[in-house]
Amino acid sequence: MMKISVVIPVYNIEDYLSECLDSIVNQSLEDIEIICVNDGSTDGSLDILKEYESKDSRVKIISQENKGIGNARNTALEYAKGEYVYFIDGDDTLELDALERLYDLNIEKNADFIIFKISNFNGETGERINDEYYTMPYLKDRVGEDAFNYDDVRDMALDLCVCSPGNIFKREFIEEIRFPEGLLFEDNVFFTHAIFKADRILFYDEFLYNRRQRPDSTSTHLTVKSLDTIEITNLLLDLCSQFNHPKHKGALYYRIFHNIYNIFKQADPSQKEEFFERIKYEYLKNKDKWESDDFFANNLKDEYRHMFNCAIKSKNATRFEKCVDSFNKESKLQKVRNKIYEII
Incomplete structure (x- = not known):
């Protein structure tokens, strides 16, 4: 069994996709599969995916009609074979040693999933944006480096950062969890289900994910x-x-x-x-x-x-x-x- 399945939904992000893919194919952990779901792109995104597929056998492309990010992620989960699953958005990037560090931590602590900090940046200027919602200092103060579950954080369980690329999940743990389809804010349901269900969650006090804030993003309109x-x-x-x-x-x-x-x-x-x-x-x-x-x-x-x-x-x-x-x-x-x- 390969170590990690990386899931990338792709819809009309040709301007950012190569940067995202570079941050995945160049991970220090090489035993991964990269499942790219082309969700009905009408720009050059599919051509970029095919270029990477031709150079790296770990890249797999699934093309479908546009059904939204929830459906695209669910589709990828049907194909995922890794011990762990990581979701990344195709316009963002991951630190090059992130998957290795997360995998090693998972093996050491046997977590159902890990939450880590997210670094936001302005997509036009590159300026870093400080946002406690994505760094969760209150969670660090509560649990430190110890494994926890819902009972340990019940008062803040629905106030934690909801962003799938800020988590990595044991695949067998999420076998019965799926994203709602056709709706915005789909991460909320998946993450809350995971919080309620998990026996062992870890908070990793490190910035591993770089989240691009775009003026044309659906979350900003x-x-x-x-x-x-x-x-x-x-x-x-x-x-x-x-x-x-x-x-x-x-x-x-x-x-x-x-x-x-x-x-x-x-x-x-x-x-x-x-x-x-x-x-x-x-x-x-x-x-x-x-x-x-x-x-x-x-x-x-x-x-x-x-x-x-x-x-x-x-x-x-x-x-x-x-x-x-x-x-x-x-x-x-x-x-x-x-x-x-x-x-x-």
Whole structure:
């Protein structure tokens, strides 16, 4: 069995792909396979992949119609034969000794998966960007170099950095874990499932992955696809039920209502009607499921219940916004009344 399967989804990244591939084919650990899923690229990405395939027998190309990064990664997992699996995005790079260091650490500590630090840089200027979300100093303070599991970090489990290229997984550990397909933020479900399931996780306090921040990235633009977070969070609610971790439901409903309304408020006025229609559709689709959940029925904040009701009852974006904001205005008025009563 080879040591590591490296998975690279590829979609229209001809400007960055060679740099990524160079960082993988030149790894100090040579016993790897490199599975490149050409996800319907229409630029020169496939030609670049074929060039590398002709020079390095470890490079394998799978071509398919465009189905998104979640599907591309799942496709690669069906072919992966390595003892461990590493996912990298095709516009980023990995330190040249990263896989060797991670493999050796895995062998020494027998981890289900390892989390390590990510270095972000501006794709236009090359400037490094400091971001504690990707370095997780709070996780280092909690666990140090010791193996841990969900019970050791339950209070921060849903606040850890979610970025698949910042992890390496034992392949047999993720045999039953897959990425949701056709949705943005697919990493959240895969990573949370792994956190809930794992017996032994390690935090490696080293920068091994270089993440390019691009102005044209899907993660930097606010579009109606940003509302995929509703369905993603629904899947996280399912995991909480599956693993009996109901304590996270409050934070997840916060994402479904509070965060979603913030996205709606920030949307361009020309897009608000489209955003509202998607929100209403998702809320109505999940109405029965949420209302049958004990937390939703008995512990949901009044503010979130109001947002939910406003969405399903309003006829358009304008009425939805006025309805939600009426609760906020009333809350402010009530706070003023309470202060007056305290003075009296």
